[in-house]
Amino acid sequence: MPPEEDRGPPDDDSGLRAVGQVRCVARGFWAAAAPEGEDAVDAVLLVVSELFTNAVRHADGVTGFRLEAGPGTVTVAVHDASTAPPLSLPLDATRPGGLGWHLVQELSVDVGVEVHAAGKTVTAVVPCPTGIRPQG
Template identity: 45%
Template sequence: MVHPPEEQRVFREWKQQGPTSAAQARAMAEDFMAVVGYGDEKQREAVLLVVSELVTNALRHGRGVTAFRLSHDTRGLTVSVRDAEDRPPREQPLDPGRPGGFGMHLVRSLTGGVEVLRRPGGKSVRATVPRPCVGSRL
């Protein structure tokens, strides 16, 4: 009997020295994607947008980033941002007359969904940018 190969998961986690800005988090994600071999430009851009939005939300509404984790497996690249606020992110109604409030809509459209895990002392917000199918574009 032949068993399918185990799913390989590669991750990098920053707990004590997480990003203090969205720009720093994007640089960390760029380094991680270079290590795991993300060459698809559209997928790289999607990951960087998700990183920016989740980290910015944690800094602006979650009392700072307390942990930052990037992981890669056959499904795609998962971004997980932990902050010190226990309230889940709120998705604002889209209003072109109001600045901001579209970040979670953007994250959901790039990932298909956001998972919020309550933790002692805060929460983790996690989203996976799927790997493009062979022969398709993200």
Template identity: 40%
Template structure:
């Protein structure tokens, strides 16, 4: 079984979601994931995770990618122990968890260094795993 990992410390500011999207897309493409729609979906998941961490988290923001053959897991850790939850959408947000659920195989939360880490397993890339 091949395994690839990447760890990125992301600045906790308004530019974090865009920076994380660019970095994750570049890493996944470098690992051989080529399907443009799949990469776009991965970027949306990352953006939502990082946006939630910036808005509702605290402390440091760490993004981690793992690829195990065809399985890709994205996780974002922050300093808040408050577990994300689905809520009704309004002008202030509330669509993130629904987007993550629509674009992934599933998600979970675990305690992490006094805060939490949200893990998302992406749907399988249509072209298979990384080369």
């Protein structure tokens, strides 16, 4: 399959429902990790939504998902079954889409892609207020 092929939305709306569900999980995580940190919640939710949506639309769906609180950060990791790395398309106001990967990179202090035998993991470290409670 060519890397620039857009598979479009899934045949049913299960992928879209899953994005809504993962946003609810992320909100619950945020409420526990940074109850006073409303300023950065939108950035975390946007990164979660974009990474999850990209996996659904371009990589045959999500195979795993993780949120991790660190000192002043939240790490979002989305696993999928595709080994193809995300593509950074040129910004084009005349073409719909193509902004998600740019947004993830802009909102994150570190973005990584790790390819492994079962697919890949895309990780984004989002800066958050100092009031976040690291896990562990």
